[in-house]
Amino acid sequence: MKINRYVDISTIDREAKKDYIDRHSPFIHCGDKATAGEKFKVTVKMGDEYPHPDDFDHYIAWVQLWNGEMMLAQTTFPPGTLGNQAGHVEVDFHIVPKKNMKLTAMSFCTKHGLWQSEEVVVEVG
Numbered sequence: 504m505k506i507n508r509y510v511d512i513s514t515i516d517r518e519a520k521k522d523y524i525d526r527h528s529p530f531i532h533c534g535d536k537a538t539a540g541e542k543f544k545v546t547v548k549m550g551d552e553y554p555h556p557d558d559f560d561h562y563i564a565w566v567q568l569w570n571g572e573m574m575l576a577q578t579t580f581p582p583g584t585l586g587n588q589a590g591h592v593e594v595d596f597h598i599v600p601k602k603n604m605k606l607t608a609m610s611f612c613t614k615h616g617l618w619q620s621e622e623v624v625v626e627v628g
């Protein structure tokens with residue numbers, strides 16, 4: 504399956520394309536430092552500026568969190584999580600890191616496929 508990778512939408516002129524990219528992109532929100540062996544919260548939120556539909560035939564079906572090539576966590580959503588209104592699907596993962604991480608998130612839209620976030624580096628001490 505093709506992986507769509509995040510592109511900084513400030514570099515894109517067309518409003519419709521900015522909307523398309525932003526609403527399908529997972530964004531990782533977490534601290535840049537963590538303590539080895541202790542629980543660390545990583546929030547993944549879909550879209551930054553533009554909401555994604557939550558329709559029965561078009562919704563965000565899952566979100567995954569990866570460290571390099573290892574999947575750390577995954578959650579799935581049925582349609583209706585956001586009350587069938589456009590919005591930002593959001594999930595908190597609590598992981599226990601051992602050493603430095605390079606986090607990425609993947610998400611899947613039932614109409615528009617697979618999307619990957621930018622990488623976030625977390626220093627683990």
Ligand SMILES: [Fe+2]
Pocket residue numbers: 527555561562612613614615
């Ligand atoms: Fe979509």
